[in-house]
Amino acid sequence: MLSAIGVASVDELFADIPTGLRASRLNLPDAEPELSLATRLEAMAGRNRTDLASFLGAGVYRHYSPALVDQLLLRGEWYTAYTPYQPEVSQGTLQSIYEYQSLMAELTGLDVVSASHYDGGAATAEAALMACRATRRERILVSHAVHPQYREVLRTYFAGLQLDEIPLVAQGPAAGTTDLVALERLLAEADHPVAGVVIAQPDFFGLLEPMAEAGRLAHAAGALLVAVVEPVSLAVLAPPGAYGADIAAGEGQPLGIPPQYGGPYLGLIACTTALIRQIPGRLVGQTRDLDGRRAFVMTLQAREQHIRREKAASNICTNQALLALAASIWLAALGPHGLRDVAATGAARATELEGALAAVGAPRVHAGAYLNEFAVRVPNARAVHRRLLDRGVLAGLALADALPDEPALSDALLVCATELTTPEQITRFATELASAIGGAA
Amino acid sequence: MLSAIGVASVDELFADIPTGLRASRLNLPDAEPELSLATRLEAMAGRNRTDLASFLGAGVYRHYSPALVDQLLLRGEWYTAYTPYQPEVSQGTLQSIYEYQSLMAELTGLDVVSASHYDGGAATAEAALMACRATRRERILVSHAVHPQYREVLRTYFAGLQLDEIPLVAQGPAAGTTDLVALERLLAEADHPVAGVVIAQPDFFGLLEPMAEAGRLAHAAGALLVAVVEPVSLAVLAPPGAYGADIAAGEGQPLGIPPQYGGPYLGLIACTTALIRQIPGRLVGQTRDLDGRRAFVMTLQAREQHIRREKAASNICTNQALLALAASIWLAALGPHGLRDVAATGAARATELEGALAAVGAPRVHAGAYLNEFAVRVPNARAVHRRLLDRGVLAGLALADALPDEPALSDALLVCATELTTPEQITRFATELASAIGGAA
Amino acid sequence: MSVVGPRLQPTIFEQSRPGRGVARVAHSPKDALARIPADQLRSVPPGLPELSEPDLVRHYVNLSQLNYAVDAGFYPLGSCTMKWNPKINEWAARLPGFAGLHPMAPDETAQGTLQLLWELEQWLAEISGMRAVTLQPAAGAHGELAGILMVRAYHLARGDADRTEVLVPDSAHGTNPATAAMAGYTAVTIPSRPDGAVDIDAFRAALGPRTAAIMITNPSTLGLFESRIGDLIEAVHAAGALAYMDGANLNAILGRFKPGEAGFDVMHINTHKTFSTPHGGGGPGAGPVGVGERLVPFLPSPRVLREPDGTFRLERTGERPTSIGRLRTFVGSTGVLVRAYAYLCSHGAAGLAEVSDDAVLAANYLKHRLAESGAYDIPFARHCMHEFIASAATLKRATGVRTLDVAKRLLDKGFHAPTVYFPLTVEEGMLIEPTETESIETLDAFADALIEIAREAHDHSELVTEAPHGAPVRRLDEAGAARQPDLRARPMAPIDTPCPD
Amino acid sequence: MSVVGPRLQPTIFEQSRPGRGVARVAHSPKDALARIPADQLRSVPPGLPELSEPDLVRHYVNLSQLNYAVDAGFYPLGSCTMKWNPKINEWAARLPGFAGLHPMAPDETAQGTLQLLWELEQWLAEISGMRAVTLQPAAGAHGELAGILMVRAYHLARGDADRTEVLVPDSAHGTNPATAAMAGYTAVTIPSRPDGAVDIDAFRAALGPRTAAIMITNPSTLGLFESRIGDLIEAVHAAGALAYMDGANLNAILGRFKPGEAGFDVMHINTHKTFSTPHGGGGPGAGPVGVGERLVPFLPSPRVLREPDGTFRLERTGERPTSIGRLRTFVGSTGVLVRAYAYLCSHGAAGLAEVSDDAVLAANYLKHRLAESGAYDIPFARHCMHEFIASAATLKRATGVRTLDVAKRLLDKGFHAPTVYFPLTVEEGMLIEPTETESIETLDAFADALIEIAREAHDHSELVTEAPHGAPVRRLDEAGAARQPDLRARPMAPIDTPCPD
Numbered sequence A, B: 001m002l003s004a005i006g007v008a009s010v011d012e013l014f015a016d017i018p019t020g021l022r023a024s025r026l027n028l029p030d031a032e033p034e035l036s037l038a039t040r041l042e043a044m045a046g047r048n049r050t051d052l053a054s055f056l057g058a059g060v061y062r063h064y065s066p067a068l069v070d071q072l073l074l075r076g077e078w079y080t081a082y083t084p085y086q087p088e089v090s091q092g093t094l095q096s097i098y099e100y101q102s103l104m105a106e107l108t109g110l111d112v113v114s115a116s117h118y119d120g121g122a123a124t125a126e127a128a129l130m131a132c133r134a135t136r137r138e139r140i141l142v143s144h145a146v147h148p149q150y151r152e153v154l155r156t157y158f159a160g161l162q163l164d165e166i167p168l169v170a171q172g173p174a175a176g177t178t179d180l181v182a183l184e185r186l187l188a189e190a191d192h193p194v195a196g197v198v199i200a201q202p203d204f205f206g207l208l209e210p211m212a213e214a215g216r217l218a219h220a221a222g223a224l225l226v227a228v229v230e231p232v233s234l235a236v237l238a239p240p241g242a243y244g245a246d247i248a249a250g251e252g253q254p255l256g257i258p259p260q261y262g263g264p265y266l267g268l269i270a271c272t273t274a275l276i277r278q279i280p281g282r283l284v285g286q287t288r289d290l291d292g293r294r295a296f297v298m299t300l301q302a303r304e305q306h307i308r309r310e311k312a313a314s315n316i317c318t319n320q321a322l323l324a325l326a327a328s329i330w331l332a333a334l335g336p337h338g339l340r341d342v343a344a345t346g347a348a349r350a351t352e353l354e355g356a357l358a359a360v361g362a363p364r365v366h367a368g369a370y371l372n373e374f375a376v377r378v379p380n381a382r383a384v385h386r387r388l389l390d391r392g393v394l395a396g397l398a399l400a401d402a403l404p405d406e407p408a409l410s411d412a413l414l415v416c417a418t419e420l421t422t423p424e425q426i427t428r429f430a431t432e433l434a435s436a437i438g439g440a441a
Numbered sequence C, D: 001m002s003v004v005g006p007r008l009q010p011t012i013f014e015q016s017r018p019g020r021g022v023a024r025v026a027h028s029p030k031d032a033l034a035r036i037p038a039d040q041l042r043s044v045p046p047g048l049p050e051l052s053e054p055d056l057v058r059h060y061v062n063l064s065q066l067n068y069a070v071d072a073g074f075y076p077l078g079s080c081t082m083k084w085n086p087k088i089n090e091w092a093a094r095l096p097g098f099a100g101l102h103p104m105a106p107d108e109t110a111q112g113t114l115q116l117l118w119e120l121e122q123w124l125a126e127i128s129g130m131r132a133v134t135l136q137p138a139a140g141a142h143g144e145l146a147g148i149l150m151v152r153a154y155h156l157a158r159g160d161a162d163r164t165e166v167l168v169p170d171s172a173h174g175t176n177p178a179t180a181a182m183a184g185y186t187a188v189t190i191p192s193r194p195d196g197a198v199d200i201d202a203f204r205a206a207l208g209p210r211t212a213a214i215m216i217t218n219p220s221t222l223g224l225f226e227s228r229i230g231d232l233i234e235a236v237h238a239a240g241a242l243a244y245m246d247g248a249n250l251n252a253i254l255g256r257f258k259p260g261e262a263g264f265d266v267m268h269i270n271t272h273k274t275f276s277t278p279h280g281g282g283g284p285g286a287g288p289v290g291v292g293e294r295l296v297p298f299l300p301s302p303r304v305l306r307e308p309d310g311t312f313r314l315e316r317t318g319e320r321p322t323s324i325g326r327l328r329t330f331v332g333s334t335g336v337l338v339r340a341y342a343y344l345c346s347h348g349a350a351g352l353a354e355v356s357d358d359a360v361l362a363a364n365y366l367k368h369r370l371a372e373s374g375a376y377d378i379p380f381a382r383h384c385m386h387e388f389i390a391s392a393a394t395l396k397r398a399t400g401v402r403t404l405d406v407a408k409r410l411l412d413k414g415f416h417a418p419t420v421y422f423p424l425t426v427e428e429g430m431l432i433e434p435t436e437t438e439s440i441e442t443l444d445a446f447a448d449a450l451i452e453i454a455r456e457a458h459d460h461s462e463l464v465t466e467a468p469h470g471a472p473v474r475r476l477d478e479a480g481a482a483r484q485p486d487l488r489a490r491p492m493a494p495i496d497t498p499c500p501d
C-alpha cells in the first residue's frame, strides 16, 4: 500500500504533526493475548461480590431476564450497526425503536417517547430543561424525595438556571412524601415563575406520592408536571398520562438491564403530543417508501444538534439505542401478564420482608403506601449494615450514606424486594439482622 | 381450528388409538416457569465441582476457546437448521461442512473426511468396520494401549466379528507402547486374516507409538492401518497421511469443544482417496448451480442409509454437524500458529509438571517420548487421588480405576497439561502431592 | 451483507493471507518440543487458514444467513419435528458447571449432572411407559443399534441363537434396516399395503422362529396411528420375538399412548425431534432408549445409579456383565440431555400432553386446508397424527410439475420445504409436519403458498419448475458433484512455521 | 427468512394475540397489591404485546437481518470510526461479576470493577497526555458538556465571570455548539477557510476577554491534522481562555500526538469510536474526558480513588466541593468501559500505535485509489489522517448524480455508505473512514464499487439516482414522516388483566 500511495514509510503520512508536538513514547503495557486477558478479567470480575443476598435497590433493580433476551442482543446485526443514517439498510434498528417508543407510550400513557437518553438522572435533567423551553421560564422545583443523585445531576445541568427543592412532610401518614402545602407556596412566588415541578413516583423512599394533586397545583400555576417514574412499577401503578403529568422521565434499567455498576442504562423521556417539538433526542416515525411499503425513519430532526446546532433541544447524539432494544425485547418476552407478575410479586415479597424485619425489631420509618421498597429503622444502621455484609447479606442502603445531612434518617436502611428475592433470603436477612442488632447494641 | 377440521374436540383426532391401549396418566411434575427452572438448574450445575485445579485428560482436553466461537455458535441460523436437504437454502451449513472436511484433511494428511460421527469411540468402531468392508476380512487387531473405553466400544460394535488385542511392550524404553513383535505374529495367523490394525497416537498413556513401522507391518499383511488420533496433537506430530495410515479416527472434542460430561462430541474419520466409497457418514462436495455459481451439496449419498438401507456403510443419520462447525471456527480462530502454540505450550507445561512431580517422589512410569500426558508412579495412588480432591486438585486419572486388571498400574496416575495449566497449579499439585504422599505413607 | 441480498462466500482458505491471524494464546517456549524425536514431528505444518477476526466472524455471519432455520421461519420437514428450540435450553447447557465437567470426573464432583441424568431417565421412562431408559445413544440410529444389540443379547442369553432376521416395513426410515444389518441381522423388508400404510398382516405372516424382532414406526411414517398395533405386538411375542418401536414420531402421542404399556419391548426417542434439542445443521442429537423388564439387564453401560443415601454414581466397568457394553466413549451427549431436561421441566405433565394435542391439531388443520383446496392429493383421508402426506401426483399429470418443483418453489415463498419422496411408498409424496409451536397465521400462510404454487403450476409452470428464483443459488448439479468428487479445499497460501515472529 | 430475501416485519403489536405469551415468572399472589390504595393503581393495563417465543424471537432475528452492521460488512462512515468490535469485549462485559454489580454496592464489594476503572483512567491519561481522566460521561456529547462545565467552573473559580463565548468552527460536529449553548455559553461560529479547513487565523482574531474556550476537532472533520495547532493553543492561553479538543478523531493519532502534551486543557474521547466499544444502533457509548492540571479540581464526582493500602473507593458526595458535580446517576457506563479496557489491554502500547498507523494507511490508500481513478474530486490533495473527503461535485455537474445517490448505490453493492454532506462546508462531500481493521481486499472492492458507480452515473444515471434497488425498501418519504408524525403503534388486541387463568 505504501508504494501505491507513494511514500516510503508510514511516518511520512504523519508529517503534518509538528516535530515539537510529537507524542512522547506510549508508556503502557504490552499487548495481552486473549487467553491471558480473559483469565485476568475473570479474576477481576470475581473480586466483585455479586453473590450476596441483596436487598439493595435505590433506583436500580434486578429482575429476571429470560434467556432469549441476551441471545438476541448478542447478534452482531444489532450491536455493530450505528445510528440508522441510511434507513434503507437500517429498518431493523428503526422498527425496533418505533416499537420501543410504542411500548413506553403504553407504559407511561404518554404518546411521544424519545428514542433514549443516557440514564435516569440525565433524562430527568433533560426533562426539566425541556419544561423550561416549553414554558419559557427558568425555574424548576424538585421534590426532596427525588433520588439524591438525580438531584445532584439536576444541579449540575442547572448550573445557570434556578433549581429549588420542595420539602417533605415530616410527620404523620404522609411523612416522607412531597409537602403539597410547601409546593403551593413555592409555585405562588410571582417573581420566580415555575417551569416545572419534578416529583418521583414511587419516591426515593419507595413511597407513593400524591401525583394527581401535585399536577393540579403545577398546572394551576402554569407549570408542567415532570414525573420521575420506575417503569416496572407502571405495570400496576397509575401511569403519568393518567394523573396529568406532562413529561415522564426515568430510569429504564429495571426493564431487564443488568446493574453493571451504573451503566450503560436507559434514560426514559415521554411527553404529551403538545410538547412534541420540545422533546430532546431522536424520534422514529412511520412512513412509506417509493413503492408504498411501510417503513420507518428518523424524523423531526430539526430539534437535533446535527441540524439545529446551538439551537438544538439538547446536545445528545449517541444515545442508548441498544438498551432500548434490550428493554423492548424484555417487555415483549414478559408480556402484559408477566410484567404484572413481576411487579406484583415484588410487592408481595416486600410485604413479607416488612413483616420479617418488623418482627426482629426493625419497623418501617414511614407510614405511607409503598410498592416494593421501604425504609426501616435499625439502631446503629451503618454498623449493622457492615456486619451483615460480612455475613453475606447486603442490607439495602444505609440512608446515612445517601442523605448524610438528615439526622432523622441516620438510623435507617432502605430495602427492597423483587421477584428474585426468595423467602429464604428474607429469613436469612431477618435472622442475621436480629443477631446483628443484638450484637451491635 | 377444530371447527374447520370438523371435530368437536381434540380427543376425536386421537380416535385411532384403541381404548385398551390408551396411556395411563402422565405422572410427572407441573410446568416450571422459566425463572424457577433457571434458578434450579443453576443450583444443580453449581453442585458439579468444575473449580478444581485439574490434571485430568485421558482423551478429553480443555483448551482455550476464543470468545468469538461461542458467540457465532449461538446464532440460530446455525443451530436451528437441519440436515441440508434443500441445498439452495442451506449453503451456510454445506460450505461450513466442506471447510470442516478441508481443515481435517490438512490436519490428518488424508484427503477424504466424513462430515462427523458421534464421538471418538464410535468413530473408531466405524473405522474398524470400514476396514473390514474394504478388505472383505472380519478380524481387527487393536492395541491394548488404545483408550480402554474405545476398546469397550469396539467390543460392542464387533459383537459378531473378531477383535483381538495387541499386547504392549512390558519393559525398557518402549514400555507402554504397542508390541510390534506381537503384532507381526498376530498378522501372520493365516487362518484369521486381519482387516485392520488399530493403534492410538499418542496412546492412552500419552506415549508416542511407532506408527510408521506398524503401518508397514499391517500393509505387508494386506491389512489397513487405523490411526486413532488426537487432533490438537496433529499441529506438531506427524499426521496419519505421512506415516501411511489408511484411516484416521479420533475424538474432535479437544478442538475447543467443552467437556460437558461426555458429549456432544465430534467423531473424526478420515481416509485415503482409495477408500472413498467405504467411508461412513455424510460427505459434502463442491459443484455448480444452473447459473454456474459455485455451490456445495451432499454427495456420494449412495453409501448412506437413506439410499442403501441395509446395505449402507453405516446406519448413521443425525451426526455432529454443529460440533464440526464449532471445531472449524475454533481452528480458524487459532490459525496455524495458534494451534501450534496450543500444542507446544501443553508440551512445555507437561515437561514442567513432570519435573515438579518427580521432585516430590512421583516419577514417570514409562520411559518413552510423550507430548502432554504421562503416567506417574504414586504410592497408594487411589487414596492420594482422593485426598488431593479434598484439597481442590484433580490429580488426573487413577489408572487402577481405568485399567483394574493391570496390577502393574495400580499405583499410577495419568496426568496431563495443556495451555490452560498454569505454573501455579503445577506447584500446588506438587505441594499437595508431597504432603499427601507423606500423609498416606 | 445479506441486507442487500445474500452473498456467497469465498472459502476460509481463499480468504487466508499469511500473517493475518490473531495471537490468541501466548507463544510457546522455543524448546517446547525439543524432547520429542524428530521423526515423530510433523515436517509440513497443517495449512490452516489465517484470517483477521473481522474477516473470520463476517465469514460465519454471512454464511449463517445463507441458511434457512427454525429461528427465522417455518420448517415443516416431516418426520424431523423441526419444533421451536426454547432459548432457556441453550442457556442451561452452557452453565459452566454443566459445560465444564470432565466425563471421567470422580462421581462426587459430578452430582449435579448425575442427578439431572437420573431424573431425565425417570421422565422418559414415565413418558414411554418403559421400565428403564439409557441416555447413552448419540442419535436415533445409535439408539436403534443399542436396542437391536440388546435384542440380540436377550436371545443369546436365553440360548436362542437361531434368530437371524429383523422384520422392517418398506416404509421404514433407512436407519431401521441399516441398523439391523449393523447388528448382524438380515433385514427382511415387509411390503406396505397398497394405501402405503404398514401391513400388519404381512408382518404376522413373516413372523417365525428366525425372527429376532420387528421394527415398526408408530405413528407410521405416513402420520397414521396403527390401530391394530396391539394384535401385532401379541403376535410378535407369541413368535418369541421382540417388538421395537421407532419412536421418531413420539411427538404425536405424548400422554396419549405409552409404547411400554402397550407391550413394546424397546424403543428409541429422538430428543432432537420430540424434546426440542436443536438439529444443529445435521446434529447433534440424542437417542435415549427405553426398555421393558426383559431387556433391563442388557442396557448399555455405564448406567447412572442412585445410592441408598441419595447420591448418584456411574456404574463401573464390568459391574453388570450382562450389559451389551459401551456404545460410545462416555456416558452420553450430556449437553443435549440438559436441553431435553429443561424442555421437559418447562412443560410438565399437562404441557407435554398439550404439545401432542397442538401438534396433531396443527397437522389436521393444515391437511384440511389443503384437502379443501383440491390443489393436491391427500392420499389418506382419515385424521392424521402430527404429520400427514400430501401428493402432487395429480398435479404432475396435469402440469408436469413434480413434488420436487413444488418444494423448490416453497423456498421462494419464504418457507422451508416439507420432506419429499419419503416414505418412498407414496407417489410424489410430501410429508408435512407443522409441529405444535406454529401460529395459525403461519399455518394459513403456508397453506396459501402451497395452493398458490398449484395455481402457478397450471398458469406458468416454468415459475415452479425453475424455482427457486430468490435463493442464494439455483438448482445444483448433484450428478456432477458425485461424478468428480471435490471434497476439500487446498490452502492457497504457503504456511510459515514456526510463527513468523 | 432472509435467505430468500429480507422480509419486512409486522410490528410486535400486530403480531400480538391474547393468551399467546409465555409465563416466565410464577403468578403473583392474588392479594399482592391489596395494601395499595386503589387510586394509585392502574385501571387499564398497559397494552403490551403477547407473542409466543418463536414469534418473538423470529421477529427480532428477521428484523436484525434488515440491518447493515460491521459484523457483516464494511462500514466506512466517516467521523464515526466503525471499527471492528472484538468478541472478547462482549464476553468480558457479560462476566457475572461485572454485569451483576449494583452501582451503590459498598466499595469493598466492588474492588474488581473499581480497579478496572482506575486502571482505565491511567491508560487514557497516558494516551491523551492529560493529567487526569473522568470516565463518567455517557457519550461524546456528554463528555463535551462535562468539559465545558469544567471550563465554566474554572473561570468562575478565578472570579472571571465575563467570559460568555465559546468559539467553534463551522465545520464542527453539531454537538460542539449545542454543548456550548447547554452550558450557558454563546457559541460563536468561526467560518472555515475556502478550502474547508479550520481557519486558525480567524480563530485568533475572534479570541478575546469574552472567550471562555475554543472547541476544535483535531485532526479536523476533513481528516487533516492542523499543523498550526501549537500556535493556536498559545493564542488561546494568552487570551485567558482554555482549549477544548473534540477527540472524536483520536483514532488517527494514537502514540503520535498527545493533546495534553500539546497544551490542550480538556478533551473527550469516544470509546465507541476509538476503543471499539460497539455503536449499538445509535448507542450506548462512553465519553471519557481528560483534563490538564488546571481543571483537575473541577472533575465530575464521584472519582475513583486509590487508597494508600492499594484498595479502591468512590469519592463521597460533597468530598470535593470544587467538583462540577454529577453528570449522571452513577459513576459511569461501566459495561462499556469494560469493553474499552479489554480492547486497550489486547493491543498494548505497540498495538495502539499500529492502530493509528493502519487506519491512516488505509485511508490514504483508499484516497489514492479514488484520486487515481479520477472518478471523484479529492478536494484536499495532501496526505490525510484516518479519513478523507471525496466529493461528487464534478460528477454532479456532468451527470446530475448527487452524493446522496452515490451513497444509496453503494448499498446495492454491499457496502454501507460513507458519511455524506458532513462537514457541511464541502460541496457534495463524503467523509470516508475505512478504519484499521479492514483488509486490502475490502478496500479495493470498495474503491472499485465507487469507481463503477461513477461510470454508471455517466452511462445509466437512473441506476444510481433510483438506488437502492436491492435493499429491503426503496427511498423513503421523509417529508411525509415529519409532516404527520406517527411515532407509536397502538395495541391491536384488548388486554385481559389480571392473567386470564
Ligand SMILES: Cc1ncc(COP(=O)(O)O)c(C=O)c1O
Binding pocket: B316, B317, B318, C079, C080, C139, C140, C141, C142, C173, C175, C176, C217, C221, C246, C248, C249, C270, C285, C287
Ligand atoms: C422415523 C425415523 N427413524 C429414525 C430416525 C433416525 O434418527 P437419527 O437421525 O437421530 O439417527 C429418524 C430421523 O431422521 C426418523 O425420522
Ligand SMILES: Cc1ncc(COP(=O)(O)O)c(C=O)c1O
Binding pocket: A316, A317, A318, D079, D080, D139, D140, D141, D142, D173, D175, D176, D217, D221, D246, D248, D249, D270, D285, D287
Ligand atoms: C466530531 C464529533 N464530535 C462529537 C461527536 C459526539 O459524540 P457522541 O455521539 O458520542 O455524543 C461525534 C460523534 O458523533 C463526532 O463525530
